[in-house]
Amino acid sequence: MILVALLVMSCNRDEIQAQTTNYETMTTKMYITIDGRTEAVTLTNNSATQALVAKLQEASVTVTLNSSGGFEIWGALGFSLPTSNEQINARPGDIVLYNGSNICMFYGTSSWNYTLLGKIDGLSESELRTFLKAGESNISVTLSLAETTGIKGLSPNPSPVREGRIYSLNGVKIENPSKGIYIKNGKKVIL
Template sequence: MKRLVLHIYIMFMALTAMACQSNEVEATPSDKSAITMNITINGKTVSCQLVENSSTRALLAQLEKGDITYEADDYGNFEKVGNIGISLPQNNESITTTAGDVILYQGNNICLYYDTNSWTFTRLGKIEGMSKEEIKTFLYAGGGSVKVTLSSGSATGIKQTLADRKAPNGRYSLDGRKLKQIPNKGVYIENGKKIVKK
């Protein structure tokens, strides 16, 4: 009886994990226009290509509800930084920025870089198609406070959900290990379908 309850529990957990994954959206990595966000300052709008991480997914979810507007100030002669009024998940790593980098700092500040800095923070994306001097002009570098508006850009590179993908061939245990041979008893996944052997 305990073994049956354990098998049912394991099967339930595996199916729950598969159901949660089936609704995730994935961008095609080779598509350079995968996910973008617009940044508007003083009536001029530029495009920022976003990286794929939980921070950008959370940011895009907020932008679906409406634009985010915040005040940004110069800091250290290399960035405009401001608190966006919400907290996003962090994916911190050691980064040396370049002009055009869009960075999340401490979960609730967005930094728009016009020069170089090295620190540990979360990369969100990069302003596209502008030289360093154009970025400095756009950000009003060294000129004091600016009002920044973030809005949804295009998402042309989103091709499919994980549920649309063809299931991987082969046999797998419920914890995701590839099986070399067919089990005599138990539950396993074969070519995306659950198999139960008694």
């Protein structure tokens, strides 16, 4: 009887260990931008997130997601990622990969076979519903590795002295720009 108890305890410990390894996080953060608001995501460390980070190092990815089931927004990524599906009890803030090529972001709960990608940092369930536009369709979501910034406003008629000056997207004057996106004469330009 003691031997059976030890075997059961050992199996339970192995299950717990397997579940916690899925939540091993990466040092790289991903950022989600919806309607100009950006939130950070702590990524889990698995082959799917490693492939996603590699893809986002090339360029940010914008997807169109739709509400479904009253607990998530989801849609096609436009590319596939490696899967390591397992039964997951998704909670508000969780981001998962579904069927290898769909991304789901939860503002409620669900249980299914997913590959866990990460969790949106620090938002309550109510804040997640607002941020993820719960119940709406055609939600434009940008995934990136850099927190997006922007100029709050521009003067419609730049003075002649300022014409030709180049500014970064966060409004800092740039003397010697490298390749990138900038503001010149009140318009976005690519150099």
